[in-house]
Amino acid sequence: MTRLRILARVEAIKIRRSRSFLVVLGLFILINVFFTLTSLRAAANNPFLFALPDAWQSILEIPAGLGPLLAGVLTILLVAPEFTWKTARQSVIDGLGKGEFLLGKLLVLAAILPVFFAIPLLIGGGGALPGSDAGQAPLIRSEDLGYMFAYAMRLVLFGSAALFVAVLIRASGPAMGVFLLYWLLETIVSEAIQVMWRGAEGVLRFLPGGVSDTLNDTNLHYANELAWTNASRAERGLGPLELPEPWMLLLAAALYSALFVGLSFHLVRRRDL
Amino acid sequence: MTTARTAVIDTHGLSKRFGGVLAVDQVSFTVEPGQVFGFLGPNGSGKTTTIGMLMGIIRPTAGSFRLFGAGAPRELLAARARVGATLETPNFHPHLSGRDNLGIAAAIKGVGAARIEECLEIVGLRDRGKHRFRTYSLGMKQRLALAATMLNDPELVVLDEPANGLDPQGMKEVRDIIRILADRGKTIFLSSHLLWEVERMCTHVAIVRKGRIMASGTVAEVVASETAALLRADDTDALVAALEDYDGAISVRATGDGVLVGLASDDLAALNRHLAGLGIHLSHLARQRRSLEDAFMELTRDDGAESMTEIATGVDS
Structure with a gap:
């Protein structure tokens, strides 16, 4: 417990004055404020267009959709420079175990991910609250909670993937390039495979990017949305959308996260600093 | 009856291979308490790699070593709490102040804020402690690194090329600080390629070339x-x-x-x-x-x- 407190103190000193932390977090806040103001403006004549609980769907899909990516970028910016500045090695020289150094970075994740989780809920939810009629319906439905949980898991997935890439590449610029390129490449390759083999979709959904995209798909969480999508597909002569059970995707996200964290520990312990 | 003193550093056949390059080859030496030990060799001779292995940041390919008699990984972690070390260039967070950077090292070493001020005072950086590390001159960076090594009042101070890039005044300041530490009975392990620096300050020396110890002993013996x-x-x-x-x-x-x-x-x-x-x-x-x-x-x-x-x-x- 004392060691954890020491690690928390060390990381707090680093983050407190980190410009990267302020810039990325500020950007995410701006995106959410912009989205909320735009939504409120669009709903100026009809407040019910941006009111809880229906507003959660758009809040979680659009501004929160960017949250995991920005959280990943911030993770890389907070972890990778420790290798280029050689402060990771100095921490070990000063008395931290290599595993403890990485544990400190997990504490960073544990600190920033809840912030990324809270921002869209507070800004978007706060903005939509005045137009809501709490007497008519609950402000948060079970499907909204499911969507929020999926958002939290996506944050964990991207955060742990970014941690792994930062530890693997050990330089923030290239690590960020690899991190962003991976999600893009996975999408392109998945699309290409699906053109050749339609049945592959079910498998490709379980790649890291596929898991994240599907968890962010409103069809997975809202029955009315799925019904509308299926009706639209039927008009185009397509069968109903086949989606895995949410728990399967959440489990996959948790397993990937555990794998990325485990690999990060393995790399840090095995490699010379 | 005499009591055998435990060697501060004791290495046996320590080797490190990076791919096809044998950076450190069967290095064996002993540093006794109170010695000012110069580890002398040209750039690229394996000095930093050897220190890196002692400090736990580089895994040896072969051989073993003991710090204060400790050889097992868990024991070594405890033994390193008795060491203050800096490797190559001073390694600090550029966006943080000197004081904050020392705060990180102090938290890891378990020492309080008062000690940070003491160490800043010793190295003459108290007035600049609030300024960002990136604004420091090379001499100030080296002095901050020395302050960081002194935080936990270590029994063993390991300095890797502490005078690197310093002007004559900066070198003198670093030398004075090392002398103060030596006078306080600290064991000092000083890696350097500056012969006169080692000859003037060290009691013992090992000369390393291409990863191998070529000679070691007191300066007079060598x-x-x-x-x-x-x-x-x-x-x-x-x-x-x-x-x-x-x-x-x-x-x-x-x-x-x-x-x-x-x-x-x-x-x-x-x-x-x-x-x-x-x-x-x-x-x-x-x-x-x-x-x-x-x-x-x-x-x-x-x-x-x-x-x-x-x-x-x-x-x-």
């Missing part, structure tokens, strides 16, 4: 391990050629003052007879007191002209 003589003759080229053919010559070097020869024995008469037999009559033959530089040059002579220039001038590439 300097006196061979006999050296300065010779002059009318034909210097012929003298050098004759000395290079002489079985008892370990090294031959033409200097502005004559030819300096390192000898396996101190039988200068035999050398004189050998040269006279070749028709070379000496105008000068005198035993020389070798400097550490002479010993170093002889022990590391195959390392190439570039390293030699760096060593002789103290300029880091």
Whole structure:
């Protein structure tokens, strides 16, 4: 417990004055404020267009959709420079175990991910609250909670993937390039495979990017949305959308996260600093 | 009855291979409490890698070592709490102030804020403590690194090229701080390629070349391990050629003052007879007191002209 407190103190000193932390977090806040103001403006004549609980769907899909990516970028910016500045090695020289150094970075994740989780809920939810009629319906439905949980898991997935890439590449610029390129490449390759083999979709959904995209798909969480999508597909002569059970995707996200964290520990312990 | 003191550092056959390059090759040495131990070698000779292994940031390929008698990984972590070390360039967060950077090291080492101020005071950075590390001059960065090593009042201070890139004033300041630490009874392990720095400050020295220890012992022992003589003759080229053919010559070097020869024995008469037999009559033959530089040059002579220039001038590439 004392060691954890020491690690928390060390990381707090680093983050407190980190410009990267302020810039990325500020950007995410701006995106959410912009989205909320735009939504409120669009709903100026009809407040019910941006009111809880229906507003959660758009809040979680659009501004929160960017949250995991920005959280990943911030993770890389907070972890990778420790290798280029050689402060990771100095921490070990000063008395931290290599595993403890990485544990400190997990504490960073544990600190920033809840912030990324809270921002869209507070800004978007706060903005939509005045137009809501709490007497008519609950402000948060079970499907909204499911969507929020999926958002939290996506944050964990991207955060742990970014941690792994930062530890693997050990330089923030290239690590960020690899991190962003991976999600893009996975999408392109998945699309290409699906053109050749339609049945592959079910498998490709379980790649890291596929898991994240599907968890962010409103069809997975809202029955009315799925019904509308299926009706639209039927008009185009397509069968109903086949989606895995949410728990399967959440489990996959948790397993990937555990794998990325485990690999990060393995790399840090095995490699010379 | 005497009590055997535990060596502060004790290495046995320590080796490190990076791919096809053997950076450290079977290095064995012992540092006893209170010694100021100079680890001397040209750039790229394996000094930093050796220290990295001792500090737990580089995994040895072979061999073993003990710090304060501790050899097992968990014991070593505890033993390192008795060490203050800095490797190569000072490693700090550029966006943080000197004080905040020391705060990180202090938290890890379990020391309080008051000690941070003390150490800043010792290295003369108290007034600049609030400024960002990136705004510091190289000398200030080195001094901050020294402050960080002193935070936990360590029994062993490990300094890797502490005078690197410093101007003469900065070098003097660093040397003064090291002297203060030595006077307080700290064991100091000083890696350097600056011969005069090691000769002036160290009680013991190990000379390393291409990852191997070439000589070690007290500075006097290493300097006196061979006999050296300065010779002059009318034909210097012929003298050098004759000395290079002489079985008892370990090294031959033409200097502005004559030819300096390192000898396996101190039988200068035999050398004189050998040269006279070749028709070379000496105008000068005198035993020389070798400097550490002479010993170093002889022990590391195959390392190439570039390293030699760096060593002789103290300029880091």
